[in-house]
Amino acid sequence: MTQTARGSVEASVDRTAGTSSEPIFESIDPRTGEVVGTHPIHDQEHVSEAVRTARDAQRWWEELGFEQRKRRLDAWRELLVSRLDEAAELIAAETGKPMDDARLEMVLVVDHLHWAAAKARKVLGRRGVSPGLLMANQAATVEYRPFGVVGVIGPWNYPAFTPMGSIAYALAAGNSVVFKPSELTPGVGEWLCRTLAEVVPEHPVLRVVTGFGDTGAALCRAGADKVAFTGSTETGKRVMATCSESLTPVLVECGGKDALIVDSDADLSAAAEAAAWGAVSNAGQTCIGVERVYVVESVADRFIELVLGRAEKLRAGGQSTADFGPITMGSQVEVIREHIADATRSGGRSLLGGEDSVRPPYVDPVVLTDVPEDSAAVTEETFGPTLVINRVRTAEEGVERANAGRYGLGGTVFSRSKGVELARRLRSGMVAVNSVIAFAAVPALPFGGVGDSGFGRIHGADGLREFARPQAITRSRFRMPIEPMSFGRPKGAVRNLVRLMRLVRGRR
Structure with missing residues (x-):
């Protein structure tokens, strides 16, 4: 240099x-x-x-x-x-x-x-x-x-x-x-x-x-x-x-409180892997991470079994063999702890981990279910390796619940037959169908949210x-026989323009 x-x-x-x-x-x-x-x-x-x-x-x-x-x-x-x-x-x-x-x-x-x-x-x-x-x-x-x-x-x-x-x-x-x-x-x-x-x-x-x-x-x-x-x-x-x-x-x-919708015809293995990655990677400190799942009742038991099988193997730590690291901002640890506690106090069940998973600066994976929709673990950004899985009758009900929150950043849908249809119903800036967070890695796609997730787009x-800033420029190429935007326009010029508009723009 x-x-x-x-x-x-x-x-x-x-x-x-x-x-x-x-x-x-x-x-x-x-x-x-x-x-x-x-x-x-x-x-x-x-x-x-x-x-x-x-x-x-x-x-x-x-x-x-x-x-x-x-x-x-x-x-x-x-x-x-x-x-x-x-x-x-x-x-x-x-x-x-x-x-x-x-x-x-x-x-x-x-x-x-x-x-x-x-x-x-x-x-x-x-x-x-x-x-x-x-x-x-x-x-x-x-x-x-x-x-x-x-x-x-x-x-x-x-x-x-x-x-x-x-x-x-x-x-x-x-x-x-x-x-x-x-x-x-x-x-x-x-x-x-x-x-x-x-x-x-x-x-x-x-x-x-x-x-x-x-x-x-x-x-x-x-x-x-x-x-x-x-x-x-x-x-x-x-x-x-x-x-x-x-x-x-x-x-x-x-921020976001992104939801993953699992339809009855979804590839459950792929959906479970996506849920685990979306919830736990980067210790859950991802604005477009998966924080809640709405899974159709008919496949819920199998999906939950697959998620638990994947999540229970993941380990937090500072060593090179760890799957994910610490909670970077120390004050967030107490937010995570309180969300877990609120979910269980309000009737939710812990399927994996719980409050004892919080061991600063690390938090081990936590999977909760049957959490009321008004619980902080469902409505507020947790920003930790936690996942709420709630059952719904249909994927459409899952979309309704996902849209009920104040955030609208990203989302995920797993469905073989109507993934794009469900994705278009989500009130969010981006949606991944049969994958997770894929949109962030596509440079040509805009990235941003609605509601409390903000406005404007990057990417x-x-x-x-x-x-x-857009700048519009016009340049006169030749003089018009009649200049309507002039005090020197002849009488009847505007009336003639109106007749012309009726002729060419007044019909289909």
Whole structure:
């Protein structure tokens, strides 16, 4: 790396931890309690300066055009592939998840980055549209221009994949980005920033600011042109309120309480495997994970037997042989414990595990059944390796129960004969039929929810457009014989237009 490039890396990461001017905090390995790294707590002044410098960088980045941006993003992708294990080790250290899960996360990052860079011109570039009958003398075009500086506030559960759903698409659209990673995973954010600066040393098109909630609020007030947030619904509401002070547009991707519907003709073995993976992978800390199952009564016993057979073999731990890791955010452990307790207090039965499965920082798999629909274990996001399985008379009843909640992020349906039909009835942004979470791995598909799961989309063409503003342009090609939009129009011009409309548009 050249000296210039090295300086750009250091500046873009804002690496001032250890100086006397700013307080610092530590990121901790939740498996061991060991310090992974130290990071500065950036204040409003620092965050505002990061946005100002990102704005200067954005002008240069936009002027490069789609092809030159693609070339640089492709170089970043190649670098990420070459150092994938390095990234995975850091992800595993800050979240506690197993190395293979961290590697899988980076594989998804790489694939989405490739798609965003490859498709940006086609989705966002200038294209002609028909001017219509009245404006036949006009050439009409539409294109999607970058907002400018996009602020991204990321989560800790997938500290690379989830924020890159905003970062990669925003950069491909021509924006610069100021990224505030979770205080639990700041090192991952800094690593992403450093690696991009290695291949784009000229200007800091990706800046990282670190800290806690106040740093995130500072980013909302720092003059960014749009803010993309991923996190809890309550925090999302605070982000929206803060951004409303300056009418800064927001994209909000919040939590979920995703349901899996098992129809009477489902492949029960596949459905049970999907339920176990969807509920327990990443220790259940997945916004689109499976938290509840509605299974048709006629196949419920066999399905439950298969789920228990799979789930009881899974082990939480920090060792390399563990199936999943710890609860990354310590405060979530008590939420999980209370949801389990509430489910059993209200009449639910524990088929696997229970309150004694909670052994901080780990929680072993818990499977509950016959849990009342108003229990917190059914209505609120648990974000742990727990699964509620309730019986229904029909798959349609399962859909109704799934739709009764306030969240609407993802969903899953297992049915041989009417999977897509049931999927289309679910009030959610994404649905996987006869698989689980598949939609997140398809870069061309939009990702986002409805209701308390938020609004706006990342990924796919919709994700690219989310970080761009449409601009319509008309250009006069020749003078019309009669110009209706002029004070010099002749008498009767509008009446003649009305007659024309009646003739050509007043009938089928």
